[in-house]
């Protein structure tokens with residue numbers, strides 16, 4: 001079954017009419033794919049889904065959760081973490097506090113990666129970590145910090161690349177044990193963050209499309225990686241405005257490896273590698 | 280007359296794609312979209328390897344990047360690459376399709392929806408079925424479907440599945456693909 005543009009419009013306006021969610025500026029190709037998947041997974045047609053959403057708020061919430069793409073990893077894209085380590089975080093080395101916001105944090109791996117890196121740079125204690133996502137299921141997982149082990153062996157590769165090896169000096173090798181930050185239980189097939197790790201971040205539900213800053217604080221660094229690829233160009237610009245106004249001057253913005261500021265907000269930031277610094 | 284060329288390949292396609300890219304006319308009038316499977320751990324270096332001999336610039340595009348003629352856009356590792364309204368690239372990390380991310384089917388389907396009869400789709404050597412359905416969609420929308428001659432392919436699965444799924448316009452050896460692209464307008 002193929003979802004037409006009209007179907008998609010109908011779906012979007014139905015959600016809008018019964019909730020505050022607004023998907024109208026999501027990237028239409030991937031939204032279509034996601035909607036199709038929701039229908040296939042539940043073996044229902046669009047009319048049935050819409051009728052159910054009209055009758056039951058919980059179905060809207062579930063649909064929103066199902067629509068989102070939550071793929072993530074520990075230290076996803078090690079080069080980004082090298083950049084953070086060598087050029088972004090050192091700028092805040094002498095700050096009394098460092099406020100960091102992970103917007104669209106999914107199941108939390110990015111948050112814990114950041115905390116590990118901060119700790120290795122002796123900056124964790126001074127950091128305040130805020131993390132948000134529109135999807136409450138992934139936030140629950142994030143709060144617990146327990147992941148599958150066998151399926152995620154690349155987490156350890158990435159950890160080695162970022163924490164143990166120094167990309168600027170191949171002779172250097174820091175033998176940081178994994179158990180410093182997480183426990184691996186092969187029987188149970190789990191990789192669980194240590195208690196001091198899960199205790200620290202503040203996780204909140206937040207919708208980048210309809211809400212402003214909910215954390216009552218400005219930020220030194222905002223990470224929003226692989227979230228705006230699901231937004232169209234206009235919505236991307238709206239989100240850049242939100243980030244710009246909630247960063248301190250010289251604050252850093254880290255987008256995903258294949259995301260960039262293409263429009264009018266580009267000249268309000270300076271490039272730092274493939275990251276951005278507020279002018 | 281056409282608006283884009285899209286090429287999908289997997290196991291055994293690297294040599295072929297390198298030959299094609301090295302023989303493209305430098306002022307080629309269309310964009311070339313490349314959706315190629317790569318080994319799981321080869322995340323970087325691929326675009327550089329393809330660039331060495333290519334006459335067109337090979338780019339791993341950014342999300343929402345404007346698609347321009349005379350350039351080759353390589354789907355980045357671990358992202359699906361779509362074509363969106365306004366002739367823009369859109370990327371996604373949603374789950375693997377046909378065990379693949381990027382998925383050739385997804386790139387072909389979205390390109391077919393945007394470029395319709397003005398698209399040339401080419402499927403090369405490969406070891407899985409990904410791409411076969413996408414090529415059918417190119418054909419369904421009135422575009423041109425080309426398959427590398429299975430007899431010439433290092434691995435035939437992808438081309439043979441494509442041929443089973445849709446009647447194609449041409450079954451070409453690499454040399455003929457190259458000759459065909461020389462004349463494309």
Ligand SMILES: C[S@@+](CC[C@H](N)C(=O)[O-])C[C@H]1O[C@@H](n2cnc3c(N)ncnc32)[C@H](O)[C@@H]1O
Nearest residue numbers: 068071072104106134135207208209225226227
């Ligand atoms: C692919 S994940 C990215 C996770 C992590 N940042 C990374 O790069 O590995 C994208 C996340 O964006 C979230 N998201 C989608 N739309 C959102 C919105 N309007 N507001 C906040 N988060 C959103 C999804 O729920 C999903 O968890």
